[in-house]
Amino acid sequence: MEVLQEGKGELIGWHDPDENRKWILENKDRDLKDKRTTVKEAVEKYVKDGSFIAFGGFGHVRVSMAVIYEIIRQKKRNLIFAGKTAVHDSDLLIASGCVNKIEVAYAFAHELRGLSPASRRLVEEGKCEVIAEISNAGYQWRFLAAMMGVPFIPTRNLLGTDTLKQSSAKVVKDPFSKKPICLVPACYPDVVVMHVPRCDMYGNAQIDGIIIEDFELSRAGRRVIMTTEKIIDNDEIREKPWLTVIPFFLVDAVIEVPYGSHPCNMPYKYYFDEEHIGEWLEMSRTPEGVNKYFEKYVYSVEKFEDYLELIGGQKKLKYLEDVEHLKAKLKAPWLERKRKK
Amino acid sequence: MTEKEINYTQTELLATVAGRLLEDKKSVFVGTGLPMIATMFAQRTHAPKLLIFFEAGSMGPQVPVLPISVGDSRTFYKAIAASSMHDSMSLTQAGYMDYGFLGAAQIDIYGNINTTVIGSYENFKVRLPGSGGANDVGSLCQKTIIIMRQDKLRFVEKVDFITTPGYLSGKGAREEAGLPEGGGPYRIITQLGVYGFDDETKKMKLLFLHPGVNLEKVKENSSFDIIIPDKIKFTTPPTEKERKILHEIDPTGMAIGK
Numbered sequence: 014m015e016v017l018q019e020g021k022g023e024l025i026g027w028h029d030p031d032e033n034r035k036w037i038l039e040n041k042d043r044d045l046k047d048k049r050t051t052v053k054e055a056v057e058k059y060v061k062d063g064s065f066i067a068f069g070g071f072g073h074v075r076v077s078m079a080v081i082y083e084i085i086r087q088k089k090r091n092l093i094f095a096g097k098t099a100v101h102d103s104d105l106l107i108a109s110g111c112v113n114k115i116e117v118a119y120a121f122a123h124e125l126r127g128l129s130p131a132s133r134r135l136v137e138e139g140k141c142e143v144i145a146e147i148s149n150a151g152y153q154w155r156f157l158a159a160m161m162g163v164p165f166i167p168t169r170n171l172l173g174t175d176t177l178k179q180s181s182a183k184v185v186k187d188p189f190s191k192k193p194i195c196l197v198p199a200c201y202p203d204v205v206v207m208h209v210p211r212c213d214m215y216g217n218a219q220i221d222g223i224i225i226e227d228f229e230l231s232r233a234g235r236r237v238i239m240t241t242e243k244i245i246d247n248d249e250i251r252e253k254p255w256l257t258v259i260p261f262f263l264v265d266a267v268i269e270v271p272y273g274s275h276p277c278n279m280p281y282k283y284y285f286d287e288e289h290i291g292e293w294l295e296m297s298r299t300p301e302g303v304n305k306y307f308e309k310y311v312y313s314v315e316k317f318e319d320y321l322e323l324i325g326g327q328k329k330l331k332y333l334e335d336v337e338h339l340k341a342k343l344k345a346p347w348l349e350r351k352r353k354k
Numbered sequence: 355m356t357e358k359e360i361n362y363t364q365t366e367l368l369a370t371v372a373g374r375l376l377e378d379k380k381s382v383f384v385g386t387g388l389p390m391i392a393t394m395f396a397q398r399t400h401a402p403k404l405l406i407f408f409e410a411g412s413m414g415p416q417v418p419v420l421p422i423s424v425g426d427s428r429t430f431y432k433a434i435a436a437s438s439m440h441d442s443m444s445l446t447q448a449g450y451m452d453y454g455f456l457g458a459a460q461i462d463i464y465g466n467i468n469t470t471v472i473g474s475y476e477n478f479k480v481r482l483p484g485s486g487g488a489n490d491v492g493s494l495c496q497k498t499i500i501i502m503r504q505d506k507l508r509f510v511e512k513v514d515f516i517t518t519p520g521y522l523s524g525k526g527a528r529e530e531a532g533l534p535e536g537g538g539p540y541r542i543i544t545q546l547g548v549y550g551f552d553d554e555t556k557k558m559k560l561l562f563l564h565p566g567v568n569l570e571k572v573k574e575n576s577s578f579d580i581i582i583p584d585k586i587k588f589t590t591p592p593t594e595k596e597r598k599i600l601h602e603i604d605p606t607g608m609a610i611g612k
Binding site: 070071072073074096098100117118119120121122124125126128133136137143146147148149150151153154157168169170171172173174175176179184187192193194195222223224225226227228229278280281284285287337339342343345348352 | 386387408409410411412418419420421422423424425426427429430436437438439440443446447466470475478480481482483484485486487488489490493494515516517518519522527528530531532533534605606607608609611612
């Protein structure tokens with residue numbers, strides 16, 4: 014195949030398919046065994062300084078915040094972040110100094126809420142480096158190639174743009190259609206972290222609502238840490254096996270953490286805590302504010318239950334459940350600031 | 355029209371005009387913010403069978419209130435399917451998406467969009483979010499609609515970074531690059547008017563002015579020469595009833611304002 018163009022972005026997370034098969038054969042246990050552990054132990058064991066890490070969910074939807082806080086608490090350094098659709102997850106990990114490299118499909122912003130003050134400041138100061146650009150579909154298909162065990166996937170996006178020039182993709186002449194086609198390289202993160210509504214102690218997981226790219230990502234990641242709102246019985250999984258999105262043999266650690274995605278949205282359970290996210294967006298406007306936030310909500314907190322008390326306890330959580338079910342009105346304090354601008 | 359007679363906001367006008375562009379029984383791929391409002395507005399008025407897609411996996415929802423994220427639970431409320439990004443994006447690549455709906459920080463005469471950096475890539479002044487799903491929408495949807503603010507810094511001769519393809523360097527350039535045939539930017543809606551693209555050159559041309567806007571304003575707020583037709587048409591402002599619908603869609607006023 015004739016190579017027509019090569020992106021100059023750093024190729025991150027790629028392995029030769031045979032090398033990765035070998036790694037899987039040697040490291041991924043097929044034994045149906047109890048994988049329950051603690052967030053602390055899972056992070057200690059699987060998140061190493063310098064790891065290439067990806068989060069399931071959608072940046073601020075169904076994200077494992079319990080694991081993010083623990084990574085910050087353990088002061089992991091030089092992590093490389095898969096900015097597939099990176100929102101609150103990457104903002105905190107960049108702001109805390111844990112992540113200093115990122116491949117970006119989407120990052121440094123909070124969708125409707127506007128730009129993220131902290132991570133944007135750090136990338137503009139050069140303290141967080143963008144190592145490659147890509148698009149959401151592009152990243153998603155990198156994981157698809159990985160789960161298929163092939164070196165790349167042909168796609169028809171990115172072509173003709175600077176996004177491609179700064180990506181790790183290549184353009185070749187397709188031997189079938191004879192047209193230029195983009196090849197996005199497979200991507201195997203060292204660690205994938207997911208939050209799901211329910212799974213059993215082995216890691217067989219169900220997801221309610223859209224699965225985003227968790228199907229592919231869970232199969233692409235070398236290690237998978239899974240937090241869950243609830244651990245259910247294996248019989249329940251076997252009653253409706255068609256609901257299993259992630260089978261156990263992909264999963265390395267299982268931890269039950271109710272409300273483990275707060276302040277993110279957990280579909281059918283609780284909506285975004287806009288008051289809390291607003292507090293972060295406000296505090297993170299200065300480095301001092303960032304430190305104060307982490308001191309208050311992360312460093313001085315040992316258990317996730319204590320964090321939940323800090324953010325408003327049962328009353329707040331009930332309110333977020335009501336907002337999710339359209340029974341209470343959304344309060345968004347960040348909106349006032351946006352209006353004044 | 356004098357200022358006093360205007361009883362709607364610019365944002366309301368943009369959302370209404372954008373929403374009216376969407377046809378019933380067609381499909382649309384929707385981005386965050388005003389595109390969502392415009393799409394929900396269309397579904398609640400003239401296009402009840404508008405087939406809505408969100409990149410994170412929702413298909414055919416009846417969105418109850420404005421979502422904050424294109425992946426939050428509002429996006430798949432009463433949907434016909436809660437699927438995956440792979441599914442949404444692949445269907446788009448295969449040809450199921452009639453319209454795509456985007457925002458932009460900078461745009462050029464060929465409708466190329468920048469949402470990545472302001473300044474040079476290596477020494478950027480401002481870092482923006484990047485492509486997100488925008489490159490995918492601009493590459494793979496049949497007709498892309500862009501809603502953005504217009505001024506000289508946003509309507510530029512050359513965008514600092516082509517995040518998302520418009521017509522690239524002109525007619526035929528998309529196909530030459532390997533992008534799907536016949537796609538590309540269709541309309542650009544700004545606070546001043548609505549633009550399309552000349553069939554022959556694929557350069558931006560004015561189609562409509564908003565009420566109260568003149569040609570001078572359009573020219574003052576662009577760094578390139580927009581093609582101006584002989585006869586200028588005007589958009590129709592939102593009615594009271596339409597304004598009410600917009601505020602029902604976004605009761606908190608997150609994107610439509612108060």
